[in-house]
Amino acid sequence: MKISVIGIGYIGLPTAAILATHGFEIIGVDVNESLIKSVAHGKTDINEPGLSIIVKAAVKSRGLSCQKQISESDVFIICVPTPFTKEKKADLSYVIQAAESIVSLLRKGNLVILESTVPPGTTEKVLKPLLEKSGLNAGVDFYLAHCPERVLPGNLLNELIQNDRIIGGINEESGLRAKNLYETFVDGNIYLTDSTTAELAKLMENTYRAVNIALANEFALIAEDLGINIIEGINLANKHPRVKIPLPGAGVGGHCIPIDPWFIVEIASENSKLISLALKINEDMPEHMISLIEDAFLEAKKDIKISRIVILGVAYKGDVNDARETPANPIIQKLKEFGSEVIIYDPIVTHFSLPIERDIKRAVSSADALVIVTDHSEFKRLNLKEIFNLMNEHPILIDGRNIVFDNEGFIFRGLGR
Numbered sequence: 001m002k003i004s005v006i007g008i009g010y011i012g013l014p015t016a017a018i019l020a021t022h023g024f025e026i027i028g029v030d031v032n033e034s035l036i037k038s039v040a041h042g043k044t045d046i047n048e049p050g051l052s053i054i055v056k057a058a059v060k061s062r063g064l065s066c067q068k069q070i071s072e073s074d075v076f077i078i079c080v081p082t083p084f085t086k087e088k089k090a091d092l093s094y095v096i097q098a099a100e101s102i103v104s105l106l107r108k109g110n111l112v113i114l115e116s117t118v119p120p121g122t123t124e125k126v127l128k129p130l131l132e133k134s135g136l137n138a139g140v141d142f143y144l145a146h147c148p149e150r151v152l153p154g155n156l157l158n159e160l161i162q163n164d165r166i167i168g169g170i171n172e173e174s175g176l177r178a179k180n181l182y183e184t185f186v187d188g189n190i191y192l193t194d195s196t197t198a199e200l201a202k203l204m205e206n207t208y209r210a211v212n213i214a215l216a217n218e219f220a221l222i223a224e225d226l227g228i229n230i231i232e233g234i235n236l237a238n239k240h241p242r243v244k245i246p247l248p249g250a251g252v253g254g255h256c257i258p259i260d261p262w263f264i265v266e267i268a269s270e271n272s273k274l275i276s277l278a279l280k281i282n283e284d285m286p287e288h289m290i291s292l293i294e295d296a297f298l299e300a301k302k303d304i305k306i307s308r309i310v311i312l313g314v315a316y317k318g319d320v321n322d323a324r325e326t327p328a329n330p331i332i333q334k335l336k337e338f339g340s341e342v343i344i345y346d347p348i349v350t351h352f353s354l355p356i357e358r359d360i361k362r363a364v365s366s367a368d369a370l371v372i373v374t375d376h377s378e379f380k381r382l383n384l385k386e387i388f389n390l391m392n393e394h395p396i397l398i399d400g401r402n403i404v405f406d407n408e409g410f411i412f413r414g415l416g417r
């Protein structure tokens with residue numbers, strides 16, 4: 001069976017590589033030529049445990065090859081990004097482009113699967129009519145299903161195999177055919193439903209997380225006003241058997257949690273008041289970090305306009321090398337507006353809009369303040385005594401991720417503390 005995986009990024013590449021190791025002939029298709037070249041050499045710069053080994057194996061065994069043009073296949077799996085526009089609406093242009101490039105290649109018996117996250121109704125109302133321009137009938141001549149990805153960056157390969165999956169076919173036969181394919185590599189359960197329910201279920205998963213993180217963030221602000229430690233409070237509340245409050249933080253980033261809930265707001269603005277407010281609370285966290293920084297500068301009697309500030313971490317979360325939608329961006333921008341010199345230190349992020357310092361000692365030397373934005377494991381082991389001595393007088397430490405327990409003489413502000 002020949003399968004084209006359209007979009008060989010964070011989701012498409014691991015999916016393509018796993019399928020290739022299960023005996024399928026996989027063609028990875030992407031508009032990015034340098035990505036095609038590097039994957040064709042068995043390389044990936046996605047920092048996921050085990051991924052580079054499986055990609056190398058898939059390419060070496062000739063199970064996986066890559067090209068720019070889509071060619072005839074038995075199955076097409078669409079794994080392209082769905083970013084949001086400035087108006088916070090889903091940008092479906094990559095999905096539409098992928099579908100348009102399939103139309104002329106579609107043959108009787110083909111199966112098309114959409115993995116990309118989309119607003120409810122997209123598979124039925126956008127994808128189906130587009131693909132039917134081929135003259136074939138969806139659900140009869142070819143089969144169509146939405147199978148949303150739900151893997152956690154940082155544990156991607158494990159979750160790709162272990163997690164349960166939801167498959168929403170546009171009819172029963174479409175769902176069953178997609179299930180037959182996913183069953184070859186998924187150890188979790190596979191649940192069949194219709195495509196719109198699958199689309200909403202995926203969005204509800206990420207919205208549930210966004211709303212709960214917003215609640216944790218709101219609790220952190222309340223704890224600051226009360227003068228108590230939010231982490232102690234959350235740990236105690238979580239001893240209740242039905243309570244699981246996540247952690248507050250400097251902001252919510254990544255390509256899913258701050259974006260996907262907007263796809264619900266887009267189609268149900270009247271009925272999504274809680275979701276909109278939660279998104280706003282999360283979006284305001286970088287601004288709150290700025291107020292903690294300003295407050296610490298006041299205590300230190302230092303002028304923020306002529307300061308040197310080190311941002312610790314631009315990854316959107318700990319131990320990933322992905323900086324998409326990172327809360328570090330609005331923090332850096334605001335500090336630069338103040339006139340501060342901003343130094344960025346991150347041990348693993350490779351692609352960022354600003355230069356990254358790789359040497360922690362060089363980064364902190366003669367700095368006035370350190371701002372922890374990301375909870376990288378390395379930051380939990382920092383030698384704060386040594387760093388203190390390399391910095392300017394009255395050094396400031398702002399902890400946006402609650403990973404510092406002893407402030408070691410720094411002028412300290414911790415989120416929710």
Ligand code: SAJ
Pocket residue numbers: 117149150151152153205206209213246247248249250251252253254255256257316317318
């Ligand atoms: N964060 C907090 N507090 C927490 C946990 C996370 O502030 O307690 C922040 C992180 O720092 C990060 C953001 O939230 O900036 C998102 O991180 P995450 O680990 O919650 O989620 P993602 O974006 O890495 O992956 C999510 C996952 N969804 C759920 O857990 C419901 C993953 O399973 C999805 O496949 C992925 O979105 C996706 O691609 O949709």
